[in-house]
Amino acid sequence: MASVSINSPVAQSGVRNDEPGALGRAMLTTRGLIISRILFLAAVLLTWEFASGRIISKFWLSTPSAIMQTLWKWLHDGSLWVHLEATLTEMSLGYVIGCVAGVFIGLVLGFLPTVYRVVVPFLGGLYCLPKIALAPLFVILLGIDLGSKVALVAISVFFLILYATLDGIHDIDRDLVQALRIMGATRREIAMKVLIPGCLRWVFTGMRIAVRYAFTAAILGEVIASNRGVGYLIEAFSGQYNSTGVFAAMLVLVACSLTASELLTRWESSATHSKAGV
Amino acid sequence: MPRGDTMLENRPKPTPVSAANTGGAMVRMQDVAKDFSVRGKETRALQPINLTVNRREFVSLVGPSGCGKSTALNLVAGLLTPTSGQVFYDGQLVQGLNERVGYITQKDTLLPWRTAADNIAVPLELRCRNESRKVIRERVAEMIELVGLRGFDKHYPGELSGGMRKRVALARTLIYEPETLLMDEPFGALDAQLKLLMHDQLQRLTQQRKMTVMFVTHDLAEAIALSDRVVVFSARPGRIRAEREIPLDRPRDVFKVRFADTFSRLHEELWNELKDEVVKGTDV
Amino acid sequence: MADTTGTNQASSTKILIAQVLLAVALVAFWELVGRKFGYSWTSLPSLIAVRIVEWIGTDLAHHVTVTLSEIFIGLTIGGTSGILLGLVLGRSIVLGTVFRPIIVGFYSVPIITLAPLFILWFGLDLAPKIVLVTVSAFFLLFFNTFSGVRAIDRDLILSMRIMGASSGEEFRKVIAPGAMTWIISGVKIALPYAFAAAVTGELLASRDGLGSLLAKAAAQFDMTGLYSALVVLMVMGIVTSAIAVGVERWMLRWRNATG
Numbered sequence: 001m002a003s004v005s006i007n008s009p010v011a012q013s014g015v016r017n018d019e020p021g022a023l024g025r026a027m028l029t030t031r032g033l034i035i036s037r038i039l040f041l042a043a044v045l046l047t048w049e050f051a052s053g054r055i056i057s058k059f060w061l062s063t064p065s066a067i068m069q070t071l072w073k074w075l076h077d078g079s080l081w082v083h084l085e086a087t088l089t090e091m092s093l094g095y096v097i098g099c100v101a102g103v104f105i106g107l108v109l110g111f112l113p114t115v116y117r118v119v120v121p122f123l124g125g126l127y128c129l130p131k132i133a134l135a136p137l138f139v140i141l142l143g144i145d146l147g148s149k150v151a152l153v154a155i156s157v158f159f160l161i162l163y164a165t166l167d168g169i170h171d172i173d174r175d176l177v178q179a180l181r182i183m184g185a186t187r188r189e190i191a192m193k194v195l196i197p198g199c200l201r202w203v204f205t206g207m208r209i210a211v212r213y214a215f216t217a218a219i220l221g222e223v224i225a226s227n228r229g230v231g232y233l234i235e236a237f238s239g240q241y242n243s244t245g246v247f248a249a250m251l252v253l254v255a256c257s258l259t260a261s262e263l264l265t266r267w268e269s270s271a272t273h274s275k276a277g278v
Numbered sequence: 279m280p281r282g283d284t285m286l287e288n289r290p291k292p293t294p295v296s297a298a299n300t301g302g303a304m305v306r307m308q309d310v311a312k313d314f315s316v317r318g319k320e321t322r323a324l325q326p327i328n329l330t331v332n333r334r335e336f337v338s339l340v341g342p343s344g345c346g347k348s349t350a351l352n353l354v355a356g357l358l359t360p361t362s363g364q365v366f367y368d369g370q371l372v373q374g375l376n377e378r379v380g381y382i383t384q385k386d387t388l389l390p391w392r393t394a395a396d397n398i399a400v401p402l403e404l405r406c407r408n409e410s411r412k413v414i415r416e417r418v419a420e421m422i423e424l425v426g427l428r429g430f431d432k433h434y435p436g437e438l439s440g441g442m443r444k445r446v447a448l449a450r451t452l453i454y455e456p457e458t459l460l461m462d463e464p465f466g467a468l469d470a471q472l473k474l475l476m477h478d479q480l481q482r483l484t485q486q487r488k489m490t491v492m493f494v495t496h497d498l499a500e501a502i503a504l505s506d507r508v509v510v511f512s513a514r515p516g517r518i519r520a521e522r523e524i525p526l527d528r529p530r531d532v533f534k535v536r537f538a539d540t541f542s543r544l545h546e547e548l549w550n551e552l553k554d555e556v557v558k559g560t561d562v
Numbered sequence: 563m564a565d566t567t568g569t570n571q572a573s574s575t576k577i578l579i580a581q582v583l584l585a586v587a588l589v590a591f592w593e594l595v596g597r598k599f600g601y602s603w604t605s606l607p608s609l610i611a612v613r614i615v616e617w618i619g620t621d622l623a624h625h626v627t628v629t630l631s632e633i634f635i636g637l638t639i640g641g642t643s644g645i646l647l648g649l650v651l652g653r654s655i656v657l658g659t660v661f662r663p664i665i666v667g668f669y670s671v672p673i674i675t676l677a678p679l680f681i682l683w684f685g686l687d688l689a690p691k692i693v694l695v696t697v698s699a700f701f702l703l704f705f706n707t708f709s710g711v712r713a714i715d716r717d718l719i720l721s722m723r724i725m726g727a728s729s730g731e732e733f734r735k736v737i738a739p740g741a742m743t744w745i746i747s748g749v750k751i752a753l754p755y756a757f758a759a760a761v762t763g764e765l766l767a768s769r770d771g772l773g774s775l776l777a778k779a780a781a782q783f784d785m786t787g788l789y790s791a792l793v794v795l796m797v798m799g800i801v802t803s804a805i806a807v808g809v810e811r812w813m814l815r816w817r818n819a820t821g
Contacts, residue, residue: 024656036660060683114572118580128799129792130758132674132765133773136780137788141603216672220762223678231675238678246679254671261670355724377726387721391739391816400735401725434816454725 062244086229094153106165149221156217164206168199305331310363322515338501341511380456386447395431401454421449513558628770636695644700648707691763710744
């Protein structure tokens with residue numbers, strides 16, 4: 001009830017009906033959590049290791065140990081780096097192009113409300129088209145190499161960032177703009193003082209989410225047509241029915257995706273902090 | 279979700295208390311104290327208090343913010359267990375949720391996806407009452423009339439003003455006629471006129487339906503105008519500082535009662551008790 | 563957006579006229595440039611229109627049905643399991659705290675890139691696409707349901723209990739409708755993902771479905787076919803998301819009431 005919330009966090013501990021039992025409470029301590037998660041993962045890996053070859057053929061599922069061996073081999077003979085470099089190049093080029101274009105167009109449309117209202121259904125229509133469907137077109141127009149993947153990544157990132165920027169602009173308190181205008185601010189000043197800082201947070205959020213999109217787009221582009229890259233590895237190994245190779249490549253992918261989004265989270269928090277300090 | 283009180287099950291069973299023992303008492307708090315732990319630190323919210331509310335009595339609890347008056351209501355409702363002491367309701371130890379009370383809180387706990395009428399109907403749909411649709415519809419219409427919300431029954435809570443939502447919450451609690459009402463600053467958010475109208479309705483309803491009421495407020499005038507007895511709490515940790523019977527006749531005219539001599543005398547007396555505590559309370 | 567005063571806002575009719583003009587101009591520009599400078603890469607709007615009409619007369623309905631059934635089956639299986647798991651983990655503090663981060667960990671695999679693996683496992687027919695849609699829908703609905711259950715105001719639950727609600731009633735009257743908002747938004751978000759997942763699967767390996775139209779055209783360097791397939795996909799995408807928005811608006815009409 002309200003009074004309970006008002007006294008919280010105090011009272012939360014006093015309301016008993018939802019409290020976990022003794023085992024539950026033990027699991028909820030920090031150490032308990034870490035231990036129970038490690039146990040769960042270990043159980044999954046062990047089940048996997050023992051089930052495959054016994055219950056399901058290794059051919060379909062591979063084993064964690066085989067996957068680690070393959071990864072180790074790739075690291076040793078350096079073949080991993082060639083593919084990783086290709087994927088990361090496509091991804092980062094496309095990502096930068098998509099972000100810059102998205103923020104730019106977003107701001108332009110933010111400043112020109114009439115133009116925005118005219119083009120919004122066209123943008124919405126394009127947005128509804130699954131981006132991956134453009135991959136064959138890009139391959140035909142731009143070739144099998146870098147270009148087609150960069151284009152695919154860029155277009156996926158572009159829409160996300162564009163909408164993030166527009167959301168940010170629409171989220172800005174109109175009273176604030178009005179107040180500044182009454183104080184005699186010019187359009188330029190309003191832009192510099194309110195619109196741009198105001199949508200910064202949204203753009204950052206969009207950029208963090210976009211990393212995932214960029215990876216997906218780069219990998220899918222490679223899966224569809226390429227001669228190197230992590231996606232190429234996935235496609236090539238699945239073409240050879242080599243599930244160990246597919247899983248190893250997926251693991252590389254996950255590691256990259258996690259690292260990139262972690263880096264961006266850090267960058268985002270430091271950037272917004274320094275902004276707030278100004 | 280376990281609904282029973284697992285923590286209490288290990289406790290010795292309460293010694294049965296016969297109704298004769300408690301006399302006309304509806305609620306009896308016996309040496310009840312409550313501590314809360316915030317990040318490992320124990321704070322005392324309520325010092326051991328003794329408080330009895332008789333059947334059909336209207337008792338107000340006043341005091342500075344954080345003095346534990348809401349905690350007292352939560353203890354009676356069974357939302358909290360006392361750290362020490364015992365809470366009896368109708369002669370029985372309160373264990374787990376006390377489903378015989380109606381609880382109206384500061385915040386209205388209306389279901390946002392139901393219209394006003396459907397919200398008011400909720401208690402009647404529940405297992406323990408389970409009325410027929412026709413009966414529910416009639417009773418809801420009656421309640422809507424009573425709290426003056428005619429024409430708003432098809433509105434969602436999001437479309438109603440704060441005062442209207444409050445009245446819906448009141449109607450929802452009154453519709454199942456709980457024998458005891460716990461009210462936690464129910465009219466805090468209302469404007470002055472509406473507050474008076476609600477006082478009038480509340481007085482009429484509680485008299486008519488012979489309810490016992492525990493009413494928490496920080497508005498002394500409101501407490502005096504409505505109550506048979508006013509209990510003043512000290513600043514945190516709360517204890518009972520003073521108690522006064524309010525010898526004003528019933529039914530009262532809530533609009534005019536404020537101008538009676540008795541009213542201003544009581545107001546002054548109680549204010550003298552309260553004001554030191556308010557000062558202390560704000561220091562904290 | 564900076565202009566909030568009504569006088570500066572162009573009227574809706576004017577906007578509509580501008581939109582129609584823009585659309586016509588774009589199509590005319592495409593047609594003219596194509597005719598003038600050759601259209602082996604860009605095809606022509608007129609050719610695309612003819613092709614789409616031709617498809618409508620033959621097997622477009624078949625491909626649409628295949629893609630839609632993949633989406634429907636996958637959403638049903640993945641959505642249901644995601645909702646159920648979300649409800650369970652959302653209601654239990656212990657299970658939620660332990661297992662949710664693990665599910666987040668699994669989600670860090672870009673789901674759609676699992677397509678080759680699923681094709682390897684399940685062959686070329688409907689199965690791998692359905693699995694792909696199922697997995698995408700599962701995660702989105704799990705996260706939404708979980709957040710929905712966790713976002714329910716505890717005070718609502720407590721007030722229902724004080725009024726004497728049993729745990730079943732508590733679930734039916736508070737938890738389920740409270741989480742419904744989030745579940746419906748989850749379905750709305752999941753629909754375009756499901757669509758993309760189905761098309762990706764078809765694009766990689768398939769004989770039927772809209773993605774296979776695209777793949778076939780690309781393999782034959784049939785630009786008109788490629789653009790036609792893109793147009794069909796775009797229209798389907800627009801229709802899907804319009805339906806999703808409409809359903810959400812209708813189901814959650816109480817929420818739009820605010821203000």
